[in-house]
Amino acid sequence: MYNKIYEEIENIKIQGFNEKVYKNIKKLGIKSLHDLLYYFPRGYDNRTNMKKIGDIRGEEYLVVKGVILTVTSQSTKNKLKIVKARITDGTGIIDVIWFQMPYLKKSLKIGEEYIFIGNIKNGYVFQMINPEFKLVKNQQSYTGEILPIYSTNKDISQNTLRNILKIVLENYKDRIYENIPKDISDKYKILDRKIALQEIHFPSDEKILEDAKRRFAIEELLILEMGILQKRFLVDFQGRNKYQIEGKKEIVKKYVESLNFQLTKAQKKVITEIYKNLNEGRIINYLIQGDVGSGKTVVAILLLLYIIENGYQGVLMAPTEILATQHYLSTEEIFRKLGIDIQLLTGSIKGKKREKILENIKNGNIKLILGTHALIQEDVEFKNLGLIVIDEQHRFGVAQRKALRDKGILSNLIVMSATPIPRSLALSIYGDLDVGIIDELPPGRKPIKTKWINTEIDKEKMYSFIRKKLQEGRQAYFVAPLIDESEKLSAKSTLELKEEVETYLKEFKVGILHGRMSNIEKDVTMKEFKNKKLDILISTLVIEVGVNVPNASIIVISDSERFGLSTLHQLRGRVGRGEHQSYCFLISKTENATSEARLKILEETLDGFKIAEEDLKLRKAGEIFGTKQSGISDLKFIDIVHDVKTIKLVKDIVTEYLKENNGKIKNPILEKDIEEKFKDSLTS
Numbered sequence: 001m002y003n004k005i006y007e008e009i010e011n012i013k014i015q016g017f018n019e020k021v022y023k024n025i026k027k028l029g030i031k032s033l034h035d036l037l038y039y040f041p042r043g044y045d046n047r048t049n050m051k052k053i054g055d056i057r058g059e060e061y062l063v064v065k066g067v068i069l070t071v072t073s074q075s076t077k078n079k080l081k082i083v084k085a086r087i088t089d090g091t092g093i094i095d096v097i098w099f100q101m102p103y104l105k106k107s108l109k110i111g112e113e114y115i116f117i118g119n120i121k122n123g124y125v126f127q128m129i130n131p132e133f134k135l136v137k138n139q140q141s142y143t144g145e146i147l148p149i150y151s152t153n154k155d156i157s158q159n160t161l162r163n164i165l166k167i168v169l170e171n172y173k174d175r176i177y178e179n180i181p182k183d184i185s186d187k188y189k190i191l192d193r194k195i196a197l198q199e200i201h202f203p204s205d206e207k208i209l210e211d212a213k214r215r216f217a218i219e220e221l222l223i224l225e226m227g228i229l230q231k232r233f234l235v236d237f238q239g240r241n242k243y244q245i246e247g248k249k250e251i252v253k254k255y256v257e258s259l260n261f262q263l264t265k266a267q268k269k270v271i272t273e274i275y276k277n278l279n280e281g282r283i284i285n286y287l288i289q290g291d292v293g294s295g296k297t298v299v300a301i302l303l304l305l306y307i308i309e310n311g312y313q314g315v316l317m318a319p320t321e322i323l324a325t326q327h328y329l330s331t332e333e334i335f336r337k338l339g340i341d342i343q344l345l346t347g348s349i350k351g352k353k354r355e356k357i358l359e360n361i362k363n364g365n366i367k368l369i370l371g372t373h374a375l376i377q378e379d380v381e382f383k384n385l386g387l388i389v390i391d392e393q394h395r396f397g398v399a400q401r402k403a404l405r406d407k408g409i410l411s412n413l414i415v416m417s418a419t420p421i422p423r424s425l426a427l428s429i430y431g432d433l434d435v436g437i438i439d440e441l442p443p444g445r446k447p448i449k450t451k452w453i454n455t456e457i458d459k460e461k462m463y464s465f466i467r468k469k470l471q472e473g474r475q476a477y478f479v480a481p482l483i484d485e486s487e488k489l490s491a492k493s494t495l496e497l498k499e500e501v502e503t504y505l506k507e508f509k510v511g512i513l514h515g516r517m518s519n520i521e522k523d524v525t526m527k528e529f530k531n532k533k534l535d536i537l538i539s540t541l542v543i544e545v546g547v548n549v550p551n552a553s554i555i556v557i558s559d560s561e562r563f564g565l566s567t568l569h570q571l572r573g574r575v576g577r578g579e580h581q582s583y584c585f586l587i588s589k590t591e592n593a594t595s596e597a598r599l600k601i602l603e604e605t606l607d608g609f610k611i612a613e614e615d616l617k618l619r620k621a622g623e624i625f626g627t628k629q630s631g632i633s634d635l636k637f638i639d640i641v642h643d644v645k646t647i648k649l650v651k652d653i654v655t656e657y658l659k660e661n662n663g664k665i666k667n668p669i670l671e672k673d674i675e676e677k678f679k680d681s682l683t684s
């Protein structure tokens with residue numbers, strides 16, 4: 001019976017509504033009664049500001065009550081029809097004016113008392129323009145009201161929606177059950193669900209509206225975090241000692257010795273901490289944050305090697321085929337020497353070859369599998385998967401992590417992100433993850449010099465500078481502007497850029513990389529660039545993450561105002577990876593203040609954490625964490641950047657609840673809400 005709130009909207013006979021209304025409601029994305037009740041106003045028309053005329057001081061939105069003294073109508077020179085009434089309430093007078101509504105004159109009765117709702121304008125006497133008005137006689141006791149303002153479309157009017165919600169709230173109250181456990185709502189004084197739904201749509205006053213908003217903020221986070229943390233709790237609880245690590249480290253040591261550098265302190269710290277957790281048989285669930293170039297790949301490899309050496313298989317997933325391939329090429333040789341079979345598994349491997357590989361994964365011959373994120377969706381069966389590392393994934397949402405876990409293949413999971421966010425924020429957003437931070441760059445890196453280019457003269461200079469560097473043997477990336485997601489357009493923009501580059505830098509070999517090319521073509525180009533057969537690589541965003549060609553010391557980003565701050569920082573991180581002084585040129589003619597601010601921040605700092613913070617100030621969190629991060633980006637009441645306090649509160653509430661109830665959710669209504677919330681997460 002408590003499920004009935006999720007009943008489809010068509011099955012509910014709302015009195016007075018016909019087929020058409022139902023169709024139009026559905027166009028707003030409302031499919032169930034629940035959707036309708038949770039179709040909250042985007043704002044309110046607050047008509048509670050009642051004033052005596054004598055107290056009016058200036059322009060504002062208010063309600064006055066007064067008797068009509070005179071009514072006149074006239075036409076101005078430019079044919080504007082005006083109806084004007086003079087009003088008093090005994091404390092002063094105002095003029096009420098309507099434009100182009102001559103018919104009103106008849107309904108305004110001298111000597112009658114009316115309520116007027118509208119905006120005050122300054123004038124010889126204060127004026128109210130085009131107000132709504134009601135005869136006082138017809139109002140029982142008007143104390144003002146707060147009306148909801150909904151997002152509507154051309155098919156459904158504000159008034160229709162208001163009526164629908166009024167009727168639904170009246171007639172379907174009995175389908176609304178409290179979904180917040182009583183202990184919690186008592187302890188944190190959370191407004192009752194029925195009342196809150198009524199008040200969020202038709203508030204009695206501002207105070208209770210605030211309480212209702214707070215309630216829904218807590219409610220939506222509670223559902224989200226319960227879902228996430230419950231899984232975590234159960235995994236932790238049931239998964240404990242599901243696997244055993246003997247602590248062998250021979251191969252790990254050999255690998256470390258093979259490196260031509262020393263691990264940084266920060267790398268060691270993260271590795272040691274995770275080894276320790278693995279040794280204890282804990283199910284690990286980590287977010288490793290490290291700025292671009294901080295050496296996350298090595299960390300990933302060392303964690304995977306450890307798991308493999310101790311008897312399990314590992315997976316390394318990357319967001320693009322280019323990156324997956326790069327990981328494969330850079331590890332293949334050393335792994336072979338260490339006697340470990342590894343395999344690249346991408347969409348382009350098909351047929352017999354693929355079958356053979358899948359078989360070898362299943363029987364455990366292949367120890368490390370590298371591929372793109374699509375690996376999650378495929379029917380890869382493992383013999384004994386011990387660890388999944390997801391590289392360069394700042395957009396890998398709660399939902400996808402959950403999908404992994406639900407598939408049952410997940411034991412240990414590490415997500416590596418180069419879009420750092422403040423630790424407290426990370427902890428609260430990724431409620432189910434531990435956070436490790438690599439807050440140090442390998443020694444000897446020369447800071448990248450960044451310059452914003454906004455004139456033709458500077459651009460000419462830039463090209464001669466680049467020529468000099470290319471003559472010295474360096475290589476350069478040119479990134480084409482982001483037009484939209486369409487691959488066709490992105491291909492076009494790379495071709496245009498190629499033309500420009502070739503007119504300036506005729507004597508050099510130019511390669512191109514864009515989304516319309518096949519994976520094989522991309523691979524070939526990438527290899528050519530890596531082996532210095534190409535001097536210049538023109539590319540779309542596909543090189544945003546992970547690509548590592550240390551000899552490339554220049555990156556030029558065209559129309560850079562079209563990219564987000566974090567993306568620009570990521571792109572810049574493609575250079576500065578070797579011994580050479582590196583340069584980043586941001587080409588932009590923008591005059592938009594926010595864009596200018598972004599470009600200046602990049603000129604001034606190389607610190608990813610600082611950039612992330614600035615980015616948070618300039619943008620909404622949803623954009624940063626990606627729209628796919630279902631559950632996070634569609635939070636209506638929580639600004640995850642600024643409401644850290646509420647997030648922490650809810651996280652504590654949820655953790656406590658789960659502990660007390662052994663990971664069980666005792667309230668069936670809440671359970672149903674969680675189920676509904678995560679229902680679609682597999683599809684994202």
Ligand code: ADP
Binds near residue numbers: 291
């Ligand atoms: P990111 O954190 O951006 O993924 P990478 O793992 O691609 O960084 O590392 C960038 C470069 O730094 C690579 O060429 C890698 O070999 C090198 N590197 C990693 N760790 C160290 C270290 N401790 N000292 C010197 N170079 C390192």
Ligand code: MG
Binds near residue numbers: 296297392
């Ligand atoms: Mg990387």
